[in-house]
Amino acid sequence: MARRTSARRRPRRNGWGNPIVYLAALLLVGLMLGPVIYIILGGFRTNSQITVDPAGLPHPWEFGNYADVLTSDTFWRQVTNSTIAALATTIGVVVLGVMASYVLARYKFRGRGAMYALFAAGLMFPITVAITPLYILVKNLGLVDTLPGVILPQIAFGLPTTIIILVPFLQAIPKEIEEAAAIDRCSRLGFFWRMALPLSVPGLITTGILAFIGSWNSYLLPLFILNNQDTFTLPLGVQSFASQYSVDTAKVLAFTSLSMIPALVFFSLFQRRIVGGLTGAVKG
């Protein structure tokens, strides 16, 4: 996995290359970003502008839609709920994941293979299949309409990917380091804390980001678990806002663009990790 960054191809000469490539790239980027730009600009228009000319630019620019959303309690409550759910999911996935991965990577015991297979098999279990029983389970635990009711299943469903990514990191630590640490009277747990954790930080970051974005965007699970508007996360909020204000397209667009910003900021901060994590995870 470490190879992929170092193997990045560098142009040897400083030329600009083929202009057709730039044209095609520009077109591609335009197609990809077009809808996003439409959503953002749409929020700066009025409904009559949208009705009269659905594809036009804002004229004049209307800031009221964004101002309304930014001053609404609903929006900020949903931002808070999404943030709490995503952070708790991330912490849970990473902490539980790295502990289990450490055991899988560095302990020899009977049932180790079975344990790895169990988690790996989890990759094949989509949350869709389990959603009704999950809802019932969460209901029996009294967690419906609470964020922990969303967080716990998200942690559980995030574990397989996390473990698959982290086990190789922990296995890659040479046995000699562990033996040297043992000679220096460092217990296995001490080794975990002082050596294994710091050495697997890149893996922890990747899995953490995947968990965070997955949680931030997740829809099906919150749809089942959260029925009370007060506990809505942003995806549910966007949808309910869109159906509630279905005639007020401009405001829906403003709400939608604002709810997209955190994920985009987060993504652009960590894009290298995300892309690397995805490609690395897939290649094993």
Add this chain to the structure above:
Amino acid sequence: MQAPPPSRARRRGIGWAQRLEIAALSGPAILVFLSFVIFPVLMAAYYGFYRWKGFGVPTNFVGLDNYKTILQDSAFLAALWHNGLIVVLSLVIQGPIAIGLALLLNQRVRGQSIIRVLIFVPFVIAEVIAGTGWSLMLQANGAVNGILRSIGLGGLAEDWLANPKLALWSLMAILTWKYIGFAVILFLAGMQNIPEELSEAAAVDGASYWQTQRRITLPLLAPTIRIWAFLSIIGALQLFDLVYIIWGQYVASTAGTSTMATYMVTEGRNAGNYGYGNAVAVVLFVISLIIALLYQRFVLRRDTDGALTGGR
């Protein structure tokens, strides 16, 4: 060197201390995983044998009746057909386009990293946001038709979402937009792992650009393509969010975009037939599992060493 080396016994067998560590470290993950993944999946299989409205303990055991109903239910079969189409079309549409784009971007391009970030944006945006935006753009009086009219192609304007002849193609367009960035990034990463010496050697031997791509890049990219195809197939089989968000209002089944997962949710949660909905979930799971295992067995064998089925 004042400390003695660890005793032999401790190294060989598993001491109590070590067992305790194993339990303490992996226990929480196993507990959460068993409770919230394995147990619900098993319960789905169990509920699938009952006619059950979702209240209390299911008592009306109907054996395989739900499954018989599913296989005769034209709405389910339509959903299954849509899933099949989406699987095939995703591979056929996204694969070649993504490979082409990756080849294009794999050349000398200034600002390649920025381009990569930008084409990845749709993949990172939440399904809800993509769905809301696209449904506004594609509706009869939306932006897509607006653009068509403003460039004098008003005759092509359509109700892209509600017209059953077009809805599935609109869905494919949205899916391509949403997921092609992922494929391109994956393929680019694959290409950039191919040692440059190979293309250089080919160039020395007088191979043209296309010969090099066809004989060297594409064959060496094959493992990446196979993994992408696997992820794409599984994703297409389990497609839910986008369809449910966009077509929930039009009822996906009449628009011709229903999938097994949306069918499951409309039957199970919205219509209250929880037993039946769970049976649908089991069918969805079994189909995905069979396809995944066959794919692993016959296509991925060379690539993964069974990473997904728990090897190593």
